[in-house]
Structure formats: structure tokens, C-alpha cells
Amino acid sequence: MMSKIELKDHQREIYFFRLRLFLSLGFVGLMLFILLLRFFYLQVIRHGHFETMAESNRIYVVPTVPNRGVITDRNGVVLARNYAGYTLEITPDKVADMQATIAEIGKLVEIKPKDLRRFKKLMSERRSLQTLPIRTRLSDEEVARFASQRYRFPGVEIKARLFREYPLTDVTSHLLGYIGRINQQEITQLEDDDNANNYLGSEYIGKTGIEQFYENDLHGVTGFEQVEVDAGGRAVRMLSHTAPQSGKNLTLTLDAKLQEIAMQAFGDYRGALVAIDPNNGEVLAFVSKPGYDPNLFIDGIDTENWEALNNSPDVPLNNRALRGQYPMGSTIKPYMALAALHYKSRSPSYSISDPGYYKLAGSSHQYRDWKAGGHGRVDMFKSIQVSCDTYYYGLATELGIDRMHDFLELFGFGKKTGIDMEGEVSGLLPSTAWKMKRYNQVWYPGDTVSAGIGQGYHLITPLQLAFATATLANDGVGFQPHLVKDIQGQEGEPRPATQAILNVKIAPDDLALVKRALVAVTQPGGTAVAANYGAPYSVAGKTGTAQVVSMKQGEKYDASKVSEYNRDHAWFIAYAPADKPRIAMAVLAENGGHGGGTAAPIARKVLDYYLLGKVPTPLKKADEKAAVQSD
Amino acid sequence: MNIRQLKQRFMLHLDPVLLSGLGALLLVSLIVLFSATDGNWWRIVGQLVNILVAFSALWIVANMPLHWLMRIALPLYLLGMILLIGVALFGDISHGARRWLNLGVAVIQPSELMKIAVPLMMAWYFEKHEATLTWRNHFIAAILLVMPVALIVRQPDLGTSILIAASGFYVLFLAGLSWRLMGALFVGALASAPFAWGMLHDYQRHRVMMLFDPSQDALGKGYHTIQGMIAVGSGGFFGKGYMNGTQTHLDFLPERSTDFIFAVFSEEFGFLGNLILLAIYIFIIGRGFIITANASTYFTRLMAGSITLTFFTYTFVNMGMVTGILPVVGVPLPLLSYGGTSMLTLMLGFGVLMSIHTHQRLVKT
Numbered sequence: 001m002m003s004k005i006e007l008k009d010h011q012r013e014i015y016f017f018r019l020r021l022f023l024s025l026g027f028v029g030l031m032l033f034i035l036l037l038r039f040f041y042l043q044v045i046r047h048g049h050f051e052t053m054a055e056s057n058r059i060y061v062v063p064t065v066p067n068r069g070v071i072t073d074r075n076g077v078v079l080a081r082n083y084a085g086y087t088l089e090i091t092p093d094k095v096a097d098m099q100a101t102i103a104e105i106g107k108l109v110e111i112k113p114k115d116l117r118r119f120k121k122l123m124s125e126r127r128s129l130q131t132l133p134i135r136t137r138l139s140d141e142e143v144a145r146f147a148s149q150r151y152r153f154p155g156v157e158i159k160a161r162l163f164r165e166y167p168l169t170d171v172t173s174h175l176l177g178y179i180g181r182i183n184q185q186e187i188t189q190l191e192d193d194d195n196a197n198n199y200l201g202s203e204y205i206g207k208t209g210i211e212q213f214y215e216n217d218l219h220g221v222t223g224f225e226q227v228e229v230d231a232g233g234r235a236v237r238m239l240s241h242t243a244p245q246s247g248k249n250l251t252l253t254l255d256a257k258l259q260e261i262a263m264q265a266f267g268d269y270r271g272a273l274v275a276i277d278p279n280n281g282e283v284l285a286f287v288s289k290p291g292y293d294p295n296l297f298i299d300g301i302d303t304e305n306w307e308a309l310n311n312s313p314d315v316p317l318n319n320r321a322l323r324g325q326y327p328m329g330s331t332i333k334p335y336m337a338l339a340a341l342h343y344k345s346r347s348p349s350y351s352i353s354d355p356g357y358y359k360l361a362g363s364s365h366q367y368r369d370w371k372a373g374g375h376g377r378v379d380m381f382k383s384i385q386v387s388c389d390t391y392y393y394g395l396a397t398e399l400g401i402d403r404m405h406d407f408l409e410l411f412g413f414g415k416k417t418g419i420d421m422e423g424e425v426s427g428l429l430p431s432t433a434w435k436m437k438r439y440n441q442v443w444y445p446g447d448t449v450s451a452g453i454g455q456g457y458h459l460i461t462p463l464q465l466a467f468a469t470a471t472l473a474n475d476g477v478g479f480q481p482h483l484v485k486d487i488q489g490q491e492g493e494p495r496p497a498t499q500a501i502l503n504v505k506i507a508p509d510d511l512a513l514v515k516r517a518l519v520a521v522t523q524p525g526g527t528a529v530a531a532n533y534g535a536p537y538s539v540a541g542k543t544g545t546a547q548v549v550s551m552k553q554g555e556k557y558d559a560s561k562v563s564e565y566n567r568d569h570a571w572f573i574a575y576a577p578a579d580k581p582r583i584a585m586a587v588l589a590e591n592g593g594h595g596g597g598t599a600a601p602i603a604r605k606v607l608d609y610y611l612l613g614k615v616p617t618p619l620k621k622a623d624e625k626a627a628v629q630s631d
Numbered sequence: 632m633n634i635r636q637l638k639q640r641f642m643l644h645l646d647p648v649l650l651s652g653l654g655a656l657l658l659v660s661l662i663v664l665f666s667a668t669d670g671n672w673w674r675i676v677g678q679l680v681n682i683l684v685a686f687s688a689l690w691i692v693a694n695m696p697l698h699w700l701m702r703i704a705l706p707l708y709l710l711g712m713i714l715l716i717g718v719a720l721f722g723d724i725s726h727g728a729r730r731w732l733n734l735g736v737a738v739i740q741p742s743e744l745m746k747i748a749v750p751l752m753m754a755w756y757f758e759k760h761e762a763t764l765t766w767r768n769h770f771i772a773a774i775l776l777v778m779p780v781a782l783i784v785r786q787p788d789l790g791t792s793i794l795i796a797a798s799g800f801y802v803l804f805l806a807g808l809s810w811r812l813m814g815a816l817f818v819g820a821l822a823s824a825p826f827a828w829g830m831l832h833d834y835q836r837h838r839v840m841m842l843f844d845p846s847q848d849a850l851g852k853g854y855h856t857i858q859g860m861i862a863v864g865s866g867g868f869f870g871k872g873y874m875n876g877t878q879t880h881l882d883f884l885p886e887r888s889t890d891f892i893f894a895v896f897s898e899e900f901g902f903l904g905n906l907i908l909l910a911i912y913i914f915i916i917g918r919g920f921i922i923t924a925n926a927s928t929y930f931t932r933l934m935a936g937s938i939t940l941t942f943f944t945y946t947f948v949n950m951g952m953v954t955g956i957l958p959v960v961g962v963p964l965p966l967l968s969y970g971g972t973s974m975l976t977l978m979l980g981f982g983v984l985m986s987i988h989t990h991q992r993l994v995k996t
Contacts, residue, residue, distance in 0.1 A: 231882035
């Protein structure tokens with residue numbers, strides 16, 4: 001009996017056990033089915049997604065930065081080049097204690113206060129994970145010394161890179177501009193232009209001048225290497241390679257030697273000089289003095305140098321040739337004479353008797369001629385030759401400001417020339433409509449009188465005046481002024497820049513008269529004898545003086561009594577040879593007084609070199625010295 | 632004794648069916664390990680040694696009569712407990728965990744011993760009280776389970792404690808733990824979850840958190856899970872081919888010869904390979920179920936069932952962890968991952984299983 005119950009229990013027990021085991025089996029089956037579903041989900045449904053992730057895990061795209069195009073002048077003189085060198089760079093995000101690190105580096109590699117200041121400035125404007133140079137141009141010895149201690153400096157590395165260099169420094173500064181490290185604003189701009197990919201590895205971008213205007217040509221196309229990397233980021237092998245396309249080399253219209261001579265010719269004067277080939281608009285010299293050393297800007301300028309440049313009373317960072325706006329002074333006179341002939345307001349033979357001043361009808365106010373007592377009897381020819389103010393006071397009154405405006409506009413005044421540089425300004429060509437719009441005032445007859453000799457509201461840039469001079473030299477046909485002659489790969493192709501953009505219809509006789517008068521200016525009896533004295537070629541020119549401060553009625557201008565920065569600006573425009581012009585220019589010597597005395601001799605040196613190949617003596621000496629040193 | 636007899640004696644207590652499943656798995660293990668170690672023969676040799684040692688242990692245990700096993704249950708359990716307490720008091724700390732005990736001659740990890748000792752102890756206990764089983768016995772068995780598990784959680788070693796807890800729970804379940812009590816346990820577990828959460832170490836909590844959103848910390852705690860899932864997913868249906876896994880060979884996969892070896896296999900052999908691998912596991916588990924169902928005594932049934940289900944749990948937890956449905960707990964893939972200790976423990980378990988199967992067969996005939 002007992003054993004029966006036990007047996008029964010035993011069977012019951014086995015039954016219950018097997019039920020439990022069966023349940024377990026179900027549980028196991030269910031769980032394995034879930035696993036199977038999971039495999040299916042990951043490996044079949046989401047396979048594409050994970051494959052992409054695996055690929056992006058292992059494939060790393062490394063941009064290869066193209067070499068920036070080299071810039072040369074028209075004769076092949078290198079103005080902007082690249083040289084290979086080493087920098088010591090820090091990735092601030094990877095360095096815990098920056099000060100200690102820099103102090104330690106300083107024991108191996110010399111770090112000047114200048115480097116530290118620049119580094120600090122870069123730190124303040126850096127992007128995340130960017131590497132910043134603490135030292136540039138390391139010597140081989142310094143490279144070796146640091147390399148042996150590298151392991152001590154995580155986040156600090158030596159980079160071999162190509163550096164930009166401007167060998168002529170301040171001579172070409174305003175013209176070439178410079179490249180600098182790409183900032184946040186430029187990144188945004190590149191992204192907007194859908195060009196950010198091309199700058200993935202680039203650290204520099206053109207900031208001003210030619211470097212900025214021709215950025216797309218100079219930069220080149222970034223190449224890409226697809227590299228397989230392991231989890232540690234080490235490259236295992238290269239998968240594909242697209243070579244970068246180097247930036248295009250630029251050949252400028254500029255004559256570097258001419259530019260240098262022009263720069264030197266200014267001596268201590270500030271100012272600007274723009275020389276153009278009137279036959280095609282090629283800019284031969286583009287001087288803004290003082291210049292600056294563009295090399296300072298490439299890796300970020302240090303605060304001290306920046307403040308020195310920025311706070312100098314000479315404003316070396318201002319591109320005077322492009323952006324300086326000055327009164328025209330007497331350089332307006334040949335254009336006024338042409339306007340008189342154009343509107344048949346005065347005939348060439350019409351003459352006035354110059355008492356040394358001009359009075360408007362019904363007014364006692366005297367507009368004085370620069371020459372006390374006047375020039376006597378003055379016709380149109382003489383008015384230009386001796387720069388008679390009285391003649392033009394009257395002429396302006398007869399023409400009226402609006403006709404002056406319309407005629408001067410034909411020569412490009414009041415408009416940008418469209419030269420291949422950013423930041424050009426348009427000057428100011430006044431009219432009654434302009435004054436009403438600007439000041440809500442009527443135009444007074446008195447405004448017109450002083451406008452006749454280029455004072456008052458008129459403002460021009462040296463570039464505009466050079467362009468107008470070239471247009472006059474080329475008988476009214478003005479070619480687009482431009483700085484780039486050829487872009488590599490497009491040599492010989494007509495540049496879109498080389499086209500006539502001005503065509504002033506002037507009667508040949510009228511033109512001949514004014515041109516003859518301009519030649520007379522540089523002959524004995526003219527105001528700029530220095531421009532042509534003893535030269536084997538003939539020069540057409542015109543002096544000008546732009547007032548910086550106006551004189552009170554009856555007060556006499558005395559340069560010695562006026563502070564240096566308030567003295568008159570000296571203008572000289574010229575083209576030569578007069579009968580078949582090859583060069584036209586405008587010269588501005590700031591606070592230089594009379595155009596004939598300061599500006600004309602500068603022009604003369606430029607002409608002597610360009611037409612005769614004559615190198616001024618001090619420069620020659622410097623050259624010979626350099627030649628000896630290089631030997 | 633001639634060779635045939637020798638072979639017969641050798642195979643006497645081994646189960647050829649189970650043995651073929653294990654052999655298949657170990658073969659796969661060597662193949663995958665070779666790829667996971669970038670063709671390192673020394674690791675293959677090492678694993679072969681592990682296999683040899685573990686197999687010897689299996690053979691010895693398989694040849695042990697069942698009453699021997701029952702006799703060592705209590706001493707083994709007590710020894711394990713003493714060692715666990717020893718670890719808690721004097722254990723060596725490595726990688727932030729106190730799991731090892733330096734005995735002077737060797738450094739041992741007592742929690743591994745408990746993987747066998749705990750179910751053995753519980754099965755022995757139930758066998759002993761078979762005739763008069765009440766809920767009180769279940770309660771005492773549960774305490775026998777909770778004590779070592781608690782000690783191991785505190786080491787901390789989440790992976791091992793989960794496996795031991797599971798093996799013990801399976802014994803309780805198969806021993807007929809009442810549904811009502813199980814329900815109460817479940818509710819209790821849920822209720823104490825917040826408290827348990829507080830007990831967990833920071834890194835353990837992180838691992839659980841990462842399960843919900845591994846991308847949250849892709850380079851930190853979520854890295855293992857993400858790279859594992861990428862490896863598995865990018866394998867696709869047919870896999871990238873043997874030795875061609877990019878996640879594996881470019882070092883993206885962490886722990887690829889141990890806990891994450893399944894990701895290596897999955898990447899290179901794809902969904903198809905996974906099906907085959909899973910089939911091998913199912914074959915072994917299935918054989919375990921059959922042996923369990925045919926076991927003649929209460930002790931052997933509980934023991935065989937627990938070993939089989941624990942083996943399944945090992946597999947599921949590892950694969951689930953690699954494919955991102957379970958948090959990353961340090962559980963190797965049974966018999967595939969490199970490592971001598973887990974291999975030894977598992978093979979001991981299979982030795983017990985074979986002993987159960989073959990000894991009762993001998994009894995029957």
C-alpha cells in the first residue's frame with residue numbers, strides 16, 4: 001500500500017517535472033527565436049545602415065591641400081611664392097596645461113615674446129580642434145631637438161608645410177594683399193558658396209588685394225585620399241587618391257622694378273601712384289605709400305605689430321591708390337578745357353585778362369588765383385600751361401555744375417573703375433541733383449567757382465585719375481584698368497578685363513589743343529618743368545594742388561605755418577611719350593605742397609625707368625650692394 | 632586490453648551525440664579565434680591546451696558515479712562559500728573588482744567554482760528532502776542560492792552572479808517552486824528594483840543605461856555595444872568572408888577574442904553563419920533536454936536541467952549583449968570565447984551531464 005502511493009507520487013512527480021521541463025523548453029525556444037529576429041533585423045533589414053557605419057569607421061578621407069599659385073610680375077619677377085618649412089603647432093584641445101607646455105617647449109625651441117603674443121591672439125579666435133602655430137620657420141636643428149622629445153608633448157607636433165612669402169614686402173603690399181588663417185566668417189561664406197569642401201584641409205585664404213580677388217584661381221582644387229584606418233586612427237593602407245590641382249599661377253601686368261622705383265621715388269612722402277598702359281589698361285605700377293610687411297599677417301599678426309600699424313598717423317594699412325579720396329585740384333583743368341570745347345562754351349582763342357582773382361557778378365568775394373597779380377592775358381592753351389585759376393573760375397560758372405558733372409563722368413570720375421581688387425571706392429562727382437539729395441540744399445553759384453579748379457565737393461581716387469589720364473592719352477578710349485595679365489592655363493586668351501569701357505567722343509582739333517598744352521606744362525614756362533627737363537622724350541603733364549584746409553578770405557597759405565598733415569596734397573598727372581603714349585599715370589604726394597615741385601619729380605623717375613631703363617642712383621647703389629652680397 | 636577495448640573504455644561514459652555537438656562548437660571556436668587574433672597561432676595553441684584540460688576534466692567527471700557527485704555537493708559548496716568570504720575579506724583587486732584570491736600557489740576565482748557548486752548543492756538538498764518537500768525547503772534552497780550570489784554581486788561581477796542566480800533558479804523551478812511563490816518573487820523583484828539599482832556600481836548602471844541609448848556615449852561606455860552591433864549588422868546575410876571583417880581586423884571591436892567573439896563570427900559569416908551556429912547550440916541544448924527528461928533520480932533531473940538551461944542562458948546573454956538587446960555584462964560565449972576557466976566550468980557541467988546519462992544507462996542494462 002505504502003509503496004503504491006510512493007510509486008504514484010513518483011509518477012506524479014515525473015509528470016510535474018516534465019511539465020516544467022516542457023515549459024523551460026518553450027522559454028528557450030522563445031528566447032532563441034527573439035535572438036534570431038534580432039539577427040535578422042541587424043543583418044538583413046538594417047544591413048545597409050550598419051555597412052555604412054562600418055565603412056565610415058574604417059575609411060577616413062584626408063584632404064590634400066593644393067599648392068597656392070605663384071604670382072609674378074610681367075617680367076617673371078616673383079612677387080608671391082611658397083617655400084617649404086617647419087612649424088611647431090599646438091592643438092589646444094589636446095593640451096591640458098597650456099602654460100606649462102609652452103614653458104617646456106621653450107626649453108627646446110626658442111619662443112619669442114612676439115610668438116607668444118601671436119599665439120595668444122590666435123587662441124582667442126580659434127575653432128575647435130584647430131592646430132595653432134606657436135613657432136614658424138624652425139631651423140633643422142630645432143626640428144631635430146624637438147623631435148627627440150616629442151613623446152613628452154601630446155597635442156604638439158611639427159608640421160612641414162608650404163608657406164607664403166612676399167619677397168618685396170611693403171613694395172607690393174597694397175597690391176598683392178596677403179593670405180591669412182581662415183576665420184569663422186570666411187567659413188560661413190565658403191559654406192554659403194558651397195565651396196567649403198574645397199577648403200577642408202586649407203588653413204589660409206586670400207584676405208585682401210590680388211590674393212583675395214583671385215582666390216579661386218590661386219587656391220586650386222583640393223585633392224582627397226581615402227585611407228583605411230584602424231581604431232587607433234593609424235592609416236593602414238590607401239584606398240583611393242585624387243591628386244590636388246595646384247592653384248593657377250598669375251602673371252601681373254605690374255612691372256616690379258617700376259613699382260620699386262616709384263616707391264623709392266616718394267622718398268619720405270606718403271601718397272599714391274598708379275601707372276597704366278593707356279593702350280590696353282594694364283596697370284604698370286600701383287603704389288600706396290607707406291606700405292606694410294604683408295608677411296606679418298600670414299600666421300596672424302601679433303598685437304604689438306598690429307597696433308603699431310593700426311595707430312600710425314601715416315595709416316599704412318590704408319590703400320590710398322584704391323581707397324584714398326582726394327580733391328582733384330588743378331588736374332581737373334584739361335578736362336574742363338575739353339568740356340568748354342565740347343559744349344562750345346569757350347573757343348580756344350577766347351582769352352581773359354587775369355587780375356589775379358575772380359569775382360562773381362554782384363558779389364565782392366574774391367576767388368584768388370594761385371599767382372598773386374595774375375597771369376595777364378590767358379587763353380585756353382596758356383590756362384593749362386600756367387594753370388590759371390581765374391580762367392577756370394569763369395569757365396566753371398559759364399558751364400554750370402551739371403554740365404561739368406556730365407562731361408567729367410565720361411572720363412570715369414565718380415564711378416569705380418572696376419579694377420580687379422576688392423574695396424574700390426567711387427569718389428564723388430557733385431551735381432545739383434546730388435547736393436539736393438545729399439544735403440537737401442540748392443547748389444550755390446559759389447560752389448561752382450571753386451569746383452572749376454577741382455576744390456570743393458569733388459573727390460577722386462588716384463586710380464580714377466590715372467585711368468582718366470590714360471583715357472585722355474589714348475584719345476578718349478579708356479581700357480579697363482587691370483592687374484592680372486595672364487592666368488596659368490589661359491595664357492594668350494584675351495582677358496575679359498582687356499576691353500574699352502570708356503569712349504569719349506572728342507573733336508580731333510580740340511584734343512590736339514589740350515594735348516599740346518599739356519606738353520607745354522613740362523616745358524619751360526609751364527608749371528612742371530622738372531618732369532621733362534633734359535629728357536629725350538616728351539611728356540604731357542598737369543600739376544595739381546589739393547587743399548587739405550581751406551584758407552580764410554585774404555589769408556595767405558604758408559606751408560611753414562601749417563602742420564605737416566594739413567599741408568596741401570601735391571598732384572601730378574602725366575603720360576609719355578606725348579605723341580605716342582606708352583604710360584599714363586597719376587601721382588599723389590600727400591601734404592607735398594605744389595605738384596610741380598614734389599609730385600612731378602616722382603613721375604619723372606618712373607618715366608625715365610619705363611621709357612629709358614634708367615635706374616635712379618640711390619636705388620642703383622642698393623642693387624649693386626645686393627648683387628655683391630648675393631655673390 | 633587491445634586498442635578497440637581501450638577505445639570502448641574511453642567512450643564508456645561519454646555521450647557521442649553531445650560530444651559531436653561540443654566538438655563542432657570547439658572547431659568553430661578555433662576557426663573564429665584565429666581570425667579574431669589576426670592569425671595568432673599561439674592563441675590557437677593556448678585554446679587547444681584549454682580544451683585538452685577541460686576535456687580531461689569532463690572525462691573524469693563523466694566517469695564519476697553519481698553518488699560521488701552527491702557526496703561532494705555539500706563540501707564543495709561550503710568550500711566555495713569560505714573562499715567567497717575570503718575574497719570579500721582578502722581578495723586581490725584588479726580592474727576595480729575584487730574577484731581573485733591569492734592562495735600563495737595560485738590565484739583562483741572562487742565564483743567560477745560556484746557555477747557548479749550552487750546547483751549541485753541545491754539539487755542535493757532537494758534530493759535529500761524529496762519525500763517531505765514543502766515551501767520551507769524551497770525557502771532554504773533559495774537562501775543557499777542568494778548567499779553566494781549576493782557575495783558575487785558585491786565583488787562586483789554582474790555576469791557571473793546572473794549566471795549562478797539563473798542556474799539556481801532553474802533548480803528551484805524544476806523542483807516545483809509554486810507558481811504563486813514565483814509570482815510573489817517576481818513582484819518582489821520589481822518592487823526592489825529601485826533599491827537594487829542603488830546597490831549597483833556606477834559602471835553597472837552605465838551599462839544598463841547604454842542599452843537604452845548606446846549612442847549617448849559612443850566613445851565611452853556605449854562603445855562596446857555600438858561597435859558590436861556595427862560588426863554584426865555590417866556582416867549582412869552572407870558575411871564579409873573569413874578573415875575579412877573590417878571591424879575585427881582594424882581593431883574596432885573590443886574584447887574580440889573573448890566576450891565579443893560572436894561579433895567576429897557574425898561579421899565574417901553573416902546571418903547564414905549565425906543560423907548554423909545557433910543550430911549547433913540548439914543541438915547541444917536539445918540533447919541536454921533529452922538527457923534531463925530521461926534522468927532517473929530527482930537529483931540528476933534537477934542537475935541535468937539546470938546545467939542545460941544555464942548553458943542556454945550563457946549563450947543567450949552573450950549573443951543578446953553583442954547584438955545590443957542586453958546590457959554588456961561580462962559573459963563569454965560558451966565554448967567559443969577564448970579562456971580556460973569558463974571552458975573548464977562548462978566542460979565540467981557537460982561531464983556531469985554525461986555521467987548522469989551514462990551511469991543510469993549502465994544501471995538500466
